[in-house]
Amino acid sequence: MKHFEVNFDGLVGPTHNYAGLSFGNVASLNNANAISSPRQAAKQGLAKAKALADMGMVQGVLAPQERPDINTLRRLGFTGSDARVLESAAKQSRQVFLACCSASSMWTANAATVSPSADTSDGRVHFTPANLTNKFHRSLEPQVTGRILQGTFANDKYFAHHTHLPDNEHFGDEGAANHTRLCTEYGQAGVELFVYGRHAFDSSKPAPTRYPARQTLEASQAIARLHGLEDESVVYIQQNPDVIDQGVFHNDVIAVGNQNVLFYHEQAFYKKDEALAEIRQKFGEKPLHFVEVPTDQISVMDAIKTYLFNTQIITLPGNEMAIIAPTECQENEAVSRYLEELVTKDTPIKQVKYFDVKQSMRNGGGPACLRLRVALTDTELDAVNPNTLINDNQFARLNTWVDKHYRDELREDDLRDPQLLSESRAALDELTQILNIGSVYPFQQD
Template identity: 80%
Template sequence: MKQFEVNFDGLVGPTHNYAGLSFGNVASLNNANANSSPKQAAKQGLAKMKALSDMGMMQGVLAPQERPDIAALRRLGFSGSDATVLENAAKQSREIFLACCSASSMWTANAATVSPSADTSDGKVHFTPANLTNKYHRSLEPEVTGRILKATFADEKYFAHHQHLPDNEHFGDEGAANHTRLCSEYGRAGVEVFVYGRHAFNPSMPAPKKYPARQTLEACQAVARLHGLSDENVVYMQQNPDVIDQGVFHNDVIAVGNQNVLFYHQQAFHNTDAGLAEIRSKFGEEELHFVEVPTSEVSVNDAVKSYLFNTQIITLPSGDMTIIAPTECQDNPAVKTYLDKLVTLSTPIKSVNYFDVKQSMRNGGGPACLRLRVAMTEQELAAVNGATLINDAQFERLNAWVDKHYRDVLSEDDLRDPNLLIESRTALDELTQLLELGSVYPFQRV
């Protein structure tokens, strides 16, 4: 039986902008208030999806959220016509207004946690949308994310969907950005590694002091229970509080795994040796590669600036692994030197491919942020909504859709333009038809 790991990338939404909303995310804060290019951002993302498809990978796409989020603004007391709601929110509460315009759902590594059927007690692929409680603009996403996931993975014979965890920071859950899976083959039982930043119910345990720890241990444990995972196949590791305070807001900014490779920075984890020993014990006797990047070769600062670890490691049809990296890695001397050396070492990683995703990078998200990984069997893949999978024809249709509906340049003042709301809803209504999603957006369900 064939097995696949399919990357479902988030399609950048029409309101892609730089509002600097993500405290703890250095790139997001550094580029606050700059003009953005939604069209360029969406096309950069589509180009990466098409390139991976051309490499022989199975590649999917997840739809963006409806923004500006008029329903959220009305819930907060802004009333009148849609145009009046936008104008009053922008005048009276700029921060709330900008949060409700965010296109952050493009980073689908935060969309959900996914456990493949080989790991779960009922033999189904399980999805739990992340609640993203730490940031208001992201906490608006889970309900619609759940609808999009259900429309993409609809067959109940193969797929199980859970409600997101309670909207409380005790169960702060950031999805796959703090979760990775190690396995010998995608279709065989693996070890699911959940990385947390703090203990919610035991504040005396280590925690960062400057920036928030967004993921709790209790959230990780709850998702593992919901997915029916065995204790023998789960490892919980704490992220190093010191690196969170250096701008490592998610684990996928400091570590990434694929099959039998865990690629991580020397300072990534708290109690590293104990965690790695548990992974090795639960992984079994098959070959396992721990690839540690020393601080002496790549500093945490260089890792964050280049997003060395917010890269994708994928297994090509040949069996070799390659790294999908942003061009910022190529431009950073220390990181480029390390990657040039890495491909000569005795690991499965044999090459690096660099991609321009600058529109995403400037808002604090690299290639790994842009994708949700779903390991599936051949039968499960056949049950996926085929319109959400990238091929030559669908790539051309989506590119044409972006050209038709997206603006070249967007400033903060443009976000209050009622015409942008109309443009966005028109675009998303057409997209749900292209992707055969049905009515997933609030404006379609009135």
Template identity: 75%
Template sequence: MNFFEANFDGLVGPTHNYAGLSVGNVASLSNAKNSSSPRQAAKQGLSKMKALHDLGMVQGVLAPQERPDVYTLRRLGFTGTDAQVIAKAAKQAPAVLRAVCSASSMWTANAATISPSADTHDGKVHFTPANLTNKFHRSLEPVTTGRILQAMFRDPEHFAHHTHLPDNDHFGDEGAANHTRLCSAYGKRGVELFVFGRYAFDSNQPAPKRFPARHTLEACEAVARLHGLSGEHVVYMQQNPDVIDQGVFHNDVIAVGNQNVLFYHQQAFVDKQNKLSELQRKFGNDAELHLIEVKDSDVSVSEAIKTYLFNTQVITLPSGEMAIIAPTECQESHAVSSYLAALVQQHTPIRHVHYYDVKQSMRNGGGPACLRLRVALSEQEKQAVNPNVLMNDTLFSTLNQWVDKHYRDEISEADLADPQLLDESRSALDELTRILGLGSVYQFQQG
């Protein structure tokens, strides 16, 4: 049976803005309160999706959240009509308003953790939405994310959906941004690598001092249990607290994997040698495991963060060769572009680098890997996916026209208080659910 990995990219929402909400994310904080372009951001994202489709990849679209989230504002005590609720929040709690306007769901690497059918106890693809408890603006996402995923992957014969973990920092779960899967082939049982920042129930273990460790070991273990993964095919690795304190808020800012390649920075992990040995042992001898370590002397941690060298996508092309999908910031860095040019000449499966402009996302702290959720599927499982969410020439054209119709060219912080923005967003999302065949996944559609 033919297996492959599909990428489902987050469609940038109509309220895309730079509010600087993500403490620990250097790019997010450094661009706080600058004006953004939702239209340009959405089109940059769509162009990347279309480019991967044109490379022969299976590429899908994941819908954004409803923003502003007036339901949360009402839970926080703001009353009146929707317009009055927004006006009161803008006056009395502007920081809260900025949070409930966040378009952060565009970074679908945080949407969920996915385990393919080759790894799970029941032979189904398992989905667990991330609870994202560490950041208020992101903790608003998991319920709607779960609905959207169920509308995309509906067939219970092939797909199993779980409720997100308890909304508590002890089980802080940041989704696939801290998870990768290594395998000799997509259809063969692989090793699922869960990366965490801290131990929730053991304060004696290493932890960062400056920025929060968002993901706990206990959350990783819970997801592995829910997905029915065998302990002999799971590895838990702790992220280096020192690099978290430098701005590496997720593992996908310092490491990325695909099939038999793990591409990571020298400083990425705690107890690195022992954990890599465990990974090698559990990977087995089906294929050579390529551990590509980037030395400090080649690319510093700060340069890796600035360019998002590791927030690139490593994909397997239809030819069987691998390619890195990198932001243009990597191309503009002498150290990083020189490293990548040398890498593709070495004896590893990575043979190509493709650069794409995703600057609107990069300025808010998310590169190409942040924008996508990976799902390994069989051909039969692909046939069970909602076909309306899969990229093709017609959908690309339709979504670009949809963006032109509904999105603003520019949004400043002051614009978030405009009640018309909510009406525009709801109108856009109502039309989008029809385009993507999702049904009523948003609260405003359910009454």
């Protein structure tokens, strides 16, 4: 039996814009109100996905959310025609309106937490959509995300889908952005690392003071229970409150893992030595590589600016690992020098490949933010909706779809244009047919 790690990248939605909605995300705040390019963003994401497929990786895509979110605006009291709802919301409550136009679902590392069948008690792949309660614009996503995942992984013999956790800050869950899995082979039982920012029910525990800790320990524990994970295969690690207060809003901004490699910054974890010792103990005698980046080589600020740790580490055919990095890493002297040295050291990481994902980076998401990792056996892969997987034909079809429906530029005033809503719905309606995921959007179900 063969085993794969499949990366499902989020397709960038037609309303991709820079509204600066994410407090605690430095890049998002710094680029607020800049002119965006939805077409360029979508094509950059597709190009990265196709490049990984060309490297021999199995690569898929996940559909974006419907935006503007007219249904939510109506729930909030805006009435009349769709055009009237858009106009009233934009005039009366700008921040609410912008939140309901966000294309943030492109960052599918926040879509869900996934546990492969090798780790779960019932031998199925488990999915729990993230509730994303800390940010209003992202809290609108879980229901549709769940339907998209069910349309992608539809066979309940192999896949188990859970409802997102309660919509409450006590169970704040940010998905795979705070979850890493270590293993020797993708198909073998591994150790799942749940990184949390705070204890929801014990305010005496350490927590950040400037920016919010979005993931709670209690949410992580709930997901482990839902997925049927045994205690010996789970490690709960607290993220360093100090780095959250410096703008490290998710663990995947300061650490990333793949198979038997954990790549992390010196300041990533609270009580780091204890956490690493527990990981090593539960991982067993098998080879395990802790690649720690010292502060005196790469500052936390440089890590955030370049998203050195929001890179993907992938295992190429032949078992050599490569880092998929944004071009910002290449453009930073200290980070570029560090990566050049890293590939010469005694670790499985032997290549670095740079990609231009600047449209995403400006809103605070690097290559790792753009993908949801799903470890599958060959039998499970055969059960995945094949229309969601990238090959030459589907790549060409999706690029044509983007060219047909997406605008070159988008300004804030454009978001209230009823024509943009019509364009977005037409695009998504066609996309559900291209991907064959069914009627997942409210406008298709009304």
